[in-house]
Amino acid sequence: MKRLYSKILLAFAVIFFVLLTGLGIVLGQFFHLIDHQITIEVQRKYWFFLLVILSIAYLISLFIAARVIRQYVNPVDQVTRTAEMIANGDYLARTPIEELGNNNELGIVVNQIARNLQETSILRTMEKERLKTLIESMGSGLLMFGREGSVNLLNGAFEKTFGLPRDSLIGKTVKEIGLPEGIEALIEDVFLTEQVTERQIRNGHSFFNVYGAPVIGRHGNWLGIIVVLHDITKLIQLEEVRKDFVANVSHELRTPITSIKGFTETLLDGAMNEPAILEDFLGIIQKESDRLHLLIDDLLELSGIEREGFYLQYDAVNISNVIDDAMKIISGSLEKKGMQVVLQGESQIEVEADKDRLIQVMVNLLSNAVNYSKEGTTITIVTSFTVDEAIIEVKDEGIGIKPAELPRLFERFYRVDRARSRESGGTGLGLAIVKHLIEAHGGKVAVESIIEVGTTFTITLPKESA
Known part of the structure; x- marks a missing residue:
């Protein structure tokens, strides 16, 4: 803008100089016509006077022209600087209206443009954050390919599911990613047919419901495809x-x-x-x-x-009393096989629990210990506690359980020795009931076993109910 101001001022000076020069020539011709009537001395005075007047008039005109031009150029200069700042992304830039004088309408329009761009930028940022939050909050994996066939968007769920770093995937094609074969085939089908495709795909021990669809722009132009992967492994297992x-x-x-x-x-x-x-x-x-x-x-x-409506009747319960009541219930089975129960550890441990349910748990564990132990062996019950928990261990000297069978021990109807279980009258549901009741109390149940040595069930209960 300063360069423009200099050019305007220079052009004005040249024009004014030409006008004054023309005026000087005209006056010179006039003096030439009357020089025979005026002496040389007088002509010199007139010429000197004329040059002084012209010089003063030229300087005054330049000063006036500069002030006038500056009055109109400075506001435009300010508006231009504001426009440049807006163009560089600074939507907070504003033109001071009070300094624009008669040109404030231009400043008002530029400021309004800046406000509109600022609002648009804020709205766009908010929408971008919402979209990012939505995509990252999805429990399903999301993968998006551009029209050229390379990855341009994925979320954390996809990254976590397949263990692939996000930065290394952006810009790669489906063949370069290394996805399971079934997912690759679905993506290629969507690219070729531009039709919605959905399949269930197995990857090792995991199952996915994969949904692929083309991304169509507002004007019907094809922008790429989007792939959503729902992990349905738990549903399949259920x-x-x-x-x-x-x-x-x-x-x-x-x-x-x-x-x-x-x-x-x-x-x-x-x-x-x-x-x-x-x-x-x-x-x-x-x-x-x-x-x-x-x-x-x-x-x-x-x-x-x-069932959802199941609840426990909490009360202060002494663990020793629970064990005594359970032993009375299975006393007949103990006498029949000539077995005995040995109590070790702390005798006075209290917890907030449902006494009847804890007795049911102990009866199931002791019954299993009796059924799967040889005659004349011993069942040992060890009680201990920490600051927040009570611990009950039930140890038998039975046939033991193979390590491969331990993870399935608490499943419904799972039997280690089916023939002996049926012979003893077991239903295969006892340990499943134990697990559910202990977890309902907020506790945990674990098992350790050695073949032909024995099995130990460990129950951990919180002293105070949640």
């Missing part, structure tokens, strides 16, 4: 558990029902007329009926524990 549960329940119910039905038909066919056979068959029917009743009770118990 479905498998449900199928196993239905199969196991059907099998467990079929066995006693088949036995009852078979022996009943045999009796009706004439065996009931023989007292010895009748007594044996009725004993077997009663045993199978008791087993069926126990199985149904355990199923109802487990269903009730897992």
